[in-house]
Amino acid sequence: MISSVLLLLSILSYSSFDQARLHFDFTDFFKVFSTDPDYIHRSQYTHNWLGIFGAYAAHFLIHSTIGYSSIVIPFVLFVWGYTVLKNTDKKLALNISNFLLIFGIILATFFGVLRQNTDQDIFLNNIELAGNIGDFFGAVLSRMFGMLGGLIVLVTGMFVSLFIAFDLRFRAIRKYISDYLNREKPEETIRINTEEKDSISKSIEKIKKLKIPKKKKPEETEEEDEEKIEDEPIEKETKIRILRADEEAQISKPQVDPKVIVSSSKNKKDDDDEIIPAIDPNLEAELPDQWNEKLKYNPPTLELLQYSDDENVKVSEEELKTNAELLKEKLKLFDIDIEDISVTPGPVVTLYEIVPAPGVKISRIVSLDNDIALALAARGIRIIAPIPGKSAIGVEIPNDKSQLVSARSVLAHLSKSKAELPIALGKTIVGEVYITDLAIMPHLLIAGSTGSGKSVGINMLIISLIYAKDPSEVKFVIIDPKKIELSFYGKLNKHYLAVSPDLNEEIITNPQNALLVLKAVEHEMEKRYDKLAKVGVRHIVDYNKKIANPKTRPQDSEKMKHYKMPYLVVIIDELADLMMTSGKEVEAPIARLAQLARAVGIHLVVATQRPSVNVITGVIKANFPARIAYQVATKI
Structure with missing residues (x-):
């Protein structure tokens, strides 16, 4: 230089x-x-x-x-x-x-x-x-x-x-110039917002005038109108409304506190800031000093995550109107009249809420899913008949260009969640951030073929809990038979991972070690139930409250030491591999944990590429009420 x-x-x-x-x-x-x-x-x-x-x-x-x-x-x-x-x-x-x-x-x-x-x-x-x-x-x-x-x-x-x-690329430059010129023309731009009634009415009027007839003299118009009334029935004009999500849901760079940790101790007074650390209960009598162990941990910030400009990409009004017109015309070919169409664009999929004319059966519209997909040249559509709570039928159509949903924009909302184990799964069809609670599920079954996004969902689940909870509040047991998907979480062994001193690996990859770990978690569940019975409570939240209060804290004995119980999340990345190698031996502890472990804060997250009856048996399926299905080959 x-x-x-x-x-x-x-x-x-x-x-x-x-x-x-x-x-x-x-x-x-x-x-x-x-x-x-x-x-x-x-x-x-x-x-x-x-x-x-x-x-x-x-x-x-x-x-x-x-x-x-x-x-x-x-x-x-x-x-x-x-x-x-x-x-x-x-x-x-x-x-x-x-x-x-x-x-x-x-x-x-x-x-x-x-x-x-x-x-x-x-x-x-x-x-x-x-x-x-x-x-x-x-x-x-x-x-x-x-x-x-x-x-x-x-x-x-x-x-x-x-x-x-x-x-x-010349084509890209020409498209950029064309978009810029079109944006400069105010008559071709339609801005529609659900919060302003005036804007909605103006937009509806613009959409109604998509096909403007030639101007005629008033006398000729009246005569023709009278003749049409006598000769043929009047066809009602379908209303097309485009409903945008709330502006707050469209996040630009989030201006929030970079420390997103949602700790249950944040509302305590300064005198009660002391956190009772979580320890491995093995050999409790021999290791009494570990009860007062304090972790040196700095929570991650949102600045570590990238912000993408592609997140602000919106679906063009022209595409929404074109699809609405095609949907209306296609249904018209099958003698199905539509009174009203409401369009709600989302990041990846757009919802078209159609109100059929009186006398139209829902089953007729549901049977036309393939014909509608062919008419719109869509990758695939989904018909919701009817939409719960509405007198309308929903047709979900993928957008030509999907909007990128960054982890940063989703994790920024964790601080507003009151869930015990908040999980940020992405955005809804209207662009709102969707956060659910793993503690309520209480177990999660994930199925998806290779390349469908299953690993992204598992990583998002883990990162959500890391951003939302302190290491003293949640621990992970990660079983990864594929050895490469979740191996990088091994660096968290001193903070978030529950590691057995008898095993030589933090992330469990050996099927035999996986069986031992599952049995160890089952044993931990039984010990926790004994402690809850001793204290006289029914849930881990009530137990931790009693432990945190010196007045209600029970006295320790040689056989039972009381400490704050962290949530324990067991993640199995590929259940099919474990079932092929261990079979019934693995099924038994998984089924027992799924049946009993909810009250003591132990939750299972099981993922598989092959959701067949040999992998997801009836016992496992019955105890996993919460399920996420990515693209799969079967409907089990």
């Missing part, structure tokens, strides 16, 4: 008098150590800001390369120096440097063509305009195409190099 600055200064201070006065070779640089009076006299009258070095460097770059266009060379050196220093993307630096060099050569060749074809002294007497390289290419182009043809070739080469260097 320093060399680029030196070269830039030497080129900017170039003077043709320096070379005429100095007329030295490269070997004369070594005379700086001598006392030659002639050499000293010449060096004292150098005009260049960097002295003899600057004069020689500027003369070489300007005369021997591309003339004054060589000023791009310092910028190329600066770009590469900055890229190496900051360790940024080298592809961008390569594109910029290629464009600058090509631009310099084309500009020098431009002056070279002018020097070959004009008699102007300003071009003929200034070789610095083109340099040796510019003169060479200028002479070649002049001989092949002449002056005009050479200039056209150079201009074309400039645009081609610009497109190639920065990987531009």
Whole structure:
């Protein structure tokens, strides 16, 4: 970077008098150590800001390369120096440097063509305009195409190099210009907001006037209307309403407290800030000092997560109106009249609420799902008949361009949730953040084929609990037979992971170790039930409240030590692999935990790629009321 600055200064201070006065070779640089009076006299009258070095460097770059266009060379050196220093993307630096060099050569060749074809002294007497390289290419182009043809070739080469260097697409540029011009036209833009009645009414009127008939005289209009009334029945016009979600649901960069931890101790007074840490209850009698252990832990902030600009992409009004019209016309072909259509655009799927005319059976509309998907050229649709709580039928149609839902925008709402174990699953069809409670589920079954997003959902579940809870409030037991999906959570072994000292792995990957861990969790469940029975409570929340209060805290004994119980979340990433290797041995502890572990704060999250009857048996299926189904091949 320093060399680029030196070269830039030497080129900017170039003077043709320096070379005429100095007329030295490269070997004369070594005379700086001598006392030659002639050499000293010449060096004292150098005009260049960097002295003899600057004069020689500027003369070489300007005369021997591309003339004054060589000023791009310092910028190329600066770009590469900055890229190496900051360790940024080298592809961008390569594109910029290629464009600058090509631009310099084309500009020098431009002056070279002018020097070959004009008699102007300003071009003929200034070789610095083109340099040796510019003169060479200028002479070649002049001989092949002449002056005009050479200039056209150079201009074309400039645009081609610009497109190639920065990987531009003409279609994308044309679309950007078209969108910009359309945005500037107020008559083509429709803004619809559910909170403003005036805006809704204006928008409905605009949508009704999509097909404007030719203007006729009032007399002709009245006569034709009377004839139509006599000859044919009046067809009611279908209302199409586009309902936008609340503006608060469309999150730009969330301005919230970066520490999202929702701790049950945040509402306590300063005197009660002391947290009773969670410990491994194994060998409690031999390790009494661990009860007062304090974890050194700094909660993660939202600044660690990336914010994506693609999240603000909205579905175009034109696409919504087009789909609504196609839906109406397709149903009309099957003699199904629609009175009203309400459109609710979402991040990925748009909901079209249709109100059929009186006398239309719902079953007729439900049977047309494939025909509607064909008419709309959609990847697939979903019909909700009817929508719960509404006298309408819902048709969910995927958007042409899905909106990216970033984890940062969703996790920012965890601080507002009152759930014991909040899980941020994404956004609803109206764009509102959806947060549920794992403690209420109380167990979760996830099914999805490869590439359907199952691993993303599991990671989001874990990250939600990490952002929402302190290590003393929740622990994870992670079983990952695939060995690569959740292995990076092993770094949390001193904070969030419940690790057995008898096993040599934090993330359980061995099927035999998985069986041992599940039995250990089952044993932990029984010990917790004994403690709840001893204290006389029915739930882990009531137990922790009694433990936190010195007045209601029971006394410890040699056989039973009381401490704050953390929630224990057992995550099994691939149940099918465990069932193939262990079978009934794994099914028994999973079924027992699913039946009994809710009250003591132990929750199961089981995921599988193959939701068949051999994997999800009847015993397991009956105890997992909460289920998330990604794209699967079966409907079990």
